[in-house]
């Protein structure tokens with residue numbers, strides 16, 4: 001079966017088929033990948049435990065699909081075009097042959113440093129080609145990678161390393177983002193004070209920041225490569241992996257305090273990331289594609305590394321940020337590398353939009369053929385700006401809805417095939433069966449309705465477990481509604497059957513496309529010695545989509561409120577990372593609570609949104625007076 005659907009009629013046909021004959025459908029899709037051994041059964045599943053197994057009995061190595069299989073005909077095709085943070089620095093191009101060789105080389109470095117199949121390896125690197133190389137080298141030898149975004153703090157890294165008992169860390173001396181130089185190795189050193197499982201750290205040279213190298217533990221990436229070179233064997237045979245062997249773990253926030261390690265496995269994830277990349281973006285050989293996410297998030301895993309590379313695509317990887325050195329940077333990159341497909345986030349679009357048309361002047365964007373959006377709902381104004389200014393009303397926009405737990409895009413237009421509608425993720429991809437349910441778990445049928453978004457049948461990229469705690473996986477995703485995967489998102493289905501995601505219905509915020517648990521931020525704030533209690537909610541933020549609003553009760557020890565405010569921000573930065581810093585802190589003397597002592601977040605959300613006229617009935621609160629005080633304080 002061709003991975004790409006070419007007309008809306010064909011979409012409808014294929015969708016029907018995928019729902020009626022899911023096993024046949026996915027077996028046909030999977031056949032376009034390279035397997036070492038074919039499967040005995042396509043799918044076995046129940047959502048009760050849950051126990052979900054795709055392509056059982058099959059063996060493969062995902063890197064053979066991302067690298068080796070392109071060598072015969074496309075060895076010289078650029079796999080990664082790396083665009084550095086500083087436009088004055090030279091960009092780098094790695095062909096599929098070069099990327100293959102570098103991955104093999106570094107896979108041998110990993111082996112020399114004691115890594116083997118099944119080991120967990122933490123990767124904390126800036127957006128340089130070596131990040132993709134490290135990820136693929138882990139997959140090559142069957143080690144499980146756990147990439148941690150460069151914006152997370154030492155404490156967050158330590159928690160993640162300890163949760164998966166990583167034995168090795170791959171990092172760099174430092175990393176550039178805009179005009180910042182992030183001291184990655186220092187942060188790792190701080191984290192490792194708390195980590196007993198790590199015995200090796202491989203350090204890449206990037207920023208030339210002075211760092212400490214600990215004897216016996218820390219080695220330089222470049223030195224280790226030299227050793228492999230003198231050993232003389234440039235190849236590294238790909239480890240034969242079972243389809244359901246773990247490929248990676250990636251931590252994400254939920255409504256409880258502790259981030260969970262979402263586990264994806266080799267076979268199903270590969271099929272799903274590769275298929276959705278090929279189909280949604282309708283990637284054609286020779287096209288230049290850029291996804292501006294960081295590999296530290298799922299979007300980077302699926303749509304910078306595994307999806308595009310499995311399809312032999314040419315991938316621009318950008319180290320920096322959209323506004324450095326100025327707000328024209330994305331457009332410079334599009335012009336310089338003649339980018340045909342741009343996949344970015346609404347927060348970036350809104351931020352660039354706020355600079356007006358000036359940064360677009362004189363920029364040649366005529367290469368753009370297709371546009372993508374991911375990470376949060378895209379508001380209509382941003383959608384139209386993207387469509388008109390970037391796509392010249394000539395490039396279909398794919399608004400792709402999906403989650404870390406999904407492995408790949410779930411509800412989205414297929415570029416040039418599905419008629420789009422601003423603000424709508426439109427229709428489910430083949431194989432995806434979304435349902436809307438009411439509070440009682442009853443399916444809401446028909447169109448022109450809204451409810452909680454669930455998926456009632458597995459797809460190959462679905463989460464298999466949460467690392468080290470299967471019960472948590474069951475509880476979070478499979479226990480709210482019987483026999484369904486619960487997304488945590490609210491959603492409406494309009495008269496045409498089109499889906500529009502309205503945002504999270506749980507205590508998870510989406511700040512600039514980053515998922516942040518309110519409980520996590522509260523825990524971090526509460527660690528500050530002056531704080532007695534806190535409650536965190538989201539509120540609409542023009543650029544970030546949602547901002548973090550914290551209500552904080554101080555103890556008697558705090559005398560200088562301004563200083564305390566700064567200290568709280570510093571505490572959150574230290575415990576989680578700067579991405580979780582509250583945008584607003586309001587000091588209060590009490591929080592609205594029910595008689596059973598539960599914080600009434602609904603009321604706090606309304607106040608943060610400025611919607612104080614509609615607070616509803618507050619008379620049943622334990623402390624109704626506190627609501628007036630909070631209202632007066634804003």
Ligand code: 6R9
Pocket residue numbers: 252297298299373374375376377378399400401402403404405425487488489501502503504510513514515
């Ligand atoms: C890929 C990714 C997942 C949450 C998800 C939803 C929101 C993502 C969206 C979207 C509306 C879109 N989300 N894409 N909301 N429209 N096109 O972002 O994964 O970091 O796990 O976040 O992001 O709320 O539940 P992740």
